[in-house]
Amino acid sequence: MNSESLYQFSTLTVILLLVAFYGGTYLMTLGIRKKNEDADAFMVSNHRVGFGMGAASMTATWIWAASFYAAATSGYTYGVSGPIHYGLWGALMILFIYPFGRRFRKLAPDAHTLGELIHARHGSSSQLILALSNVLGSVISLMVNFTAAGALVSVLSPLSFQAGVIIAGAGVLLYTLWSGFRASVMTDFAQLVALMAIAIVIIPAVFFAMGGPSELVAGLDNLSVEQASFFSMDAILNQGAPFFVAVLAYAIGNQTISQRLFAVNEAHIKPTFLTATVGYGAIVIGLGMIGLMALTLGVQPIDGDMNNLIPQMVSGYLPPLFIALFFVLVIGALSSTADSDLSALSAIMMADVYGKNIARGKADPKRMLLVGRLTMIVATVVGIVFASFSLDILVMLVFVGALWGAIVFPVIASCFWDRVTNQAFTTSVLVAMVLFCLARFELLPLSGASGLFFELLASIGGGVIIGLMVFGFLGRTAGFIAAALALVAMLVFATGFLRDYTVLLASLTAYGASTLVCVAMSLMSRQPAFDFDTIRERVGDYDTQAETPRAHGGEASPASASLATPR
Amino acid sequence: MTALYGFYVLIWPALTLGVLVVIIRAVMRDRRKAKEEHRDLV
Numbered sequence: 001m002n003s004e005s006l007y008q009f010s011t012l013t014v015i016l017l018l019v020a021f022y023g024g025t026y027l028m029t030l031g032i033r034k035k036n037e038d039a040d041a042f043m044v045s046n047h048r049v050g051f052g053m054g055a056a057s058m059t060a061t062w063i064w065a066a067s068f069y070a071a072a073t074s075g076y077t078y079g080v081s082g083p084i085h086y087g088l089w090g091a092l093m094i095l096f097i098y099p100f101g102r103r104f105r106k107l108a109p110d111a112h113t114l115g116e117l118i119h120a121r122h123g124s125s126s127q128l129i130l131a132l133s134n135v136l137g138s139v140i141s142l143m144v145n146f147t148a149a150g151a152l153v154s155v156l157s158p159l160s161f162q163a164g165v166i167i168a169g170a171g172v173l174l175y176t177l178w179s180g181f182r183a184s185v186m187t188d189f190a191q192l193v194a195l196m197a198i199a200i201v202i203i204p205a206v207f208f209a210m211g212g213p214s215e216l217v218a219g220l221d222n223l224s225v226e227q228a229s230f231f232s233m234d235a236i237l238n239q240g241a242p243f244f245v246a247v248l249a250y251a252i253g254n255q256t257i258s259q260r261l262f263a264v265n266e267a268h269i270k271p272t273f274l275t276a277t278v279g280y281g282a283i284v285i286g287l288g289m290i291g292l293m294a295l296t297l298g299v300q301p302i303d304g305d306m307n308n309l310i311p312q313m314v315s316g317y318l319p320p321l322f323i324a325l326f327f328v329l330v331i332g333a334l335s336s337t338a339d340s341d342l343s344a345l346s347a348i349m350m351a352d353v354y355g356k357n358i359a360r361g362k363a364d365p366k367r368m369l370l371v372g373r374l375t376m377i378v379a380t381v382v383g384i385v386f387a388s389f390s391l392d393i394l395v396m397l398v399f400v401g402a403l404w405g406a407i408v409f410p411v412i413a414s415c416f417w418d419r420v421t422n423q424a425f426t427t428s429v430l431v432a433m434v435l436f437c438l439a440r441f442e443l444l445p446l447s448g449a450s451g452l453f454f455e456l457l458a459s460i461g462g463g464v465i466i467g468l469m470v471f472g473f474l475g476r477t478a479g480f481i482a483a484a485l486a487l488v489a490m491l492v493f494a495t496g497f498l499r500d501y502t503v504l505l506a507s508l509t510a511y512g513a514s515t516l517v518c519v520a521m522s523l524m525s526r527q528p529a530f531d532f533d534t535i536r537e538r539v540g541d542y543d544t545q546a547e548t549p550r551a552h553g554g555e556a557s558p559a560s561a562s563l564a565t566p567r
Numbered sequence: 568m569t570a571l572y573g574f575y576v577l578i579w580p581a582l583t584l585g586v587l588v589v590i591i592r593a594v595m596r597d598r599r600k601a602k603e604e605h606r607d608l609v
Contacts, residue, residue, distance in 0.1 A: 032607060032609060046607065048606075050593065050596070050597030051597065052590050052591070052594030052595070052597045053594055053609060056590050059590075080575075182607075185609045186609050189594060193590075196586070196587040197587065199580060199583055200580045200583050200584050200587070203579065203580045204577060204580055207576055207577070212573065213569045213573030216572050220572075275586060275589060275590065278582060281582075282579045283583050285579050286582075286583060
């Protein structure tokens with residue numbers, strides 16, 4: 001869709017910008033390229049990525065093209081508090097994973113995916129559920145980012161939507177294919193520096209070009225009471241609460257995060273994730289402010305499309321150079337996320353599918369690399385096809401969101417509680433998915449007894465979310481107390497009320513149901529308590545195993561012994 | 568009120584700048600260390 005109201009680049013200019021971006025990124029990866037990459041480095045580098053590179057990579061990965069558009073839309077729709085209710089919760093997804101991430105890393109220091117850890121803990125069925133949720137998430141993310149590229153190119157130039165999708169897909173694949181995760185981390189740094197530098201310039205530039213603080217305050221009269229309030233209930237219930245519920249689900253269900261947890265130097269996990277939290281929040285909330293500015297000025301999005309808001313504001317108030325910078329900003333954001341998704345997908349296929357379920361402990365690192373690279377090519381093609389045909393992915397999105405919510409408790413509990421069983425994990429996720437669908441698609445009436453039933457489950461889900469968040473930072477006792485208080489509060493305030501918010505009710509139901517089933521089945525199980533030390537022995541590096549049967553540090557050979565033993 | 572809203576909008580690019588400086592300095596330190604230890608940065 002080309003719009004005459006926005007500034008238009010010539011075809012040549014856009015092609016030159018894209019060639020400069022992807023060509024420069026590709027050249028950068030040549031500096032780290034090795035003729036014979038090893039499989040472990042292809043998935044998680046050397047497990048010793050420094051604080052700076054790690055923080056840059058985490059921030060760049062978490063900021064995708066939709067972050068800008070959605071934050072601006074939130075600012076435009078909900079007013080003063082809108083950008084906060086988008087950016088803050090997105091940032092907390094990074095923050096809340098690191099206490100659990102440190103536990104994951106302690107249990108399996110040489111892992112490449114969270115699925116490997118779960119495989120060592122439970123076996124294939126639980127691992128494959130997790131891997132499936134990761135794959136679906138990354139494919140959706142790829143598609144959304146390629147779609148954003150197509151939309152941007154078609155809005156700002158005569159080039160077609162499909163051309164933008166294909167150029168972005170090919171460009172990202174070009175620089176990620178050979179070195180995998182190493183290339184992703186390396187280029188994330190450069191992309192983030194560009195992205196931050198542009199955001200630092202563009203936000204104040206638009207702000208002062210539109211008239212500065214006095215114009216913004218004068219425009220507040222155009223806002224409704226809810227939009228003008230920093231404590232808008234409308235914004236909290238419709239934007240903040242669903243995001244808050246998703247905080248842990250996104251963090252656990254996303255392999256791009258786990259991959260960085262396993263790649264960063266163990267001692268630097270905390271500063272890395274704290275810095276990424278602040279970095280993500282600052283950039284995304286800042287760009288969301290452009291939506292608030294548009295609202296106060298009474299700007300109407302072209303063709304009613306909210307995604308046009310930022311380009312419209314940049315186009316309307318700044319010279320063409322800034323529009324080119326904005327173009328690079330979005331291409332950088334979507335590419336850094338897309339290359340991370342390709343790396344995540346390849347690691348899942350290499351480690352979770354090939355390493356654990358096909359080779360069964362006798363993985364050939366060269367074949368693993370081939371699997372990883374083929375995965376990247378197939379995933380790029382799938383992403384391009386899905387994006388080009390603008391397929392409706394709403395059902396897939398709903399399904400993945402539910403799956404991520406359903407696995408949060410079983411995954412976390414499996415890493416801390418020695419009684420959780422494979423059967424409890426798998427059954428709890430399946431039951432939670434069924435109940436989620438019943439509520440989400442209103443297959444059962446959400447009134448009377450069944451409405452109350454789902455509200456009770458959702459209240460438990462609310463308690464679980466708060467309890468896990470507090471547990472992550474303050475420990476078990478504080479977690480239990482917080483969960484109990486949240487459960488009581490939910491029972492008091494949500495009963496008879498939550499059924500009107502189907503999305504929220506269904507999401508919370510997934511958490512509550514999986515927790516109930518997982519806890520009940522684990523308590524009833526007669527299996528002996530699990531020895532967590534065995535996870536370290538079962539998850540190891542693949543290249544080390546291929547080169548020598550000796551373990552790290554010359555101790556008894558945990559990694560290689562386990563990899564050579566089919567389980 | 569005007570100053571407060573000005574601060575509310577401009578604090579985010581300022582924070583972004585702060586994080587950018589922290590990250591660049593850390594990467595330079597990582598790079599130096601990697602060179603000293605004769606290993607790759609990533």
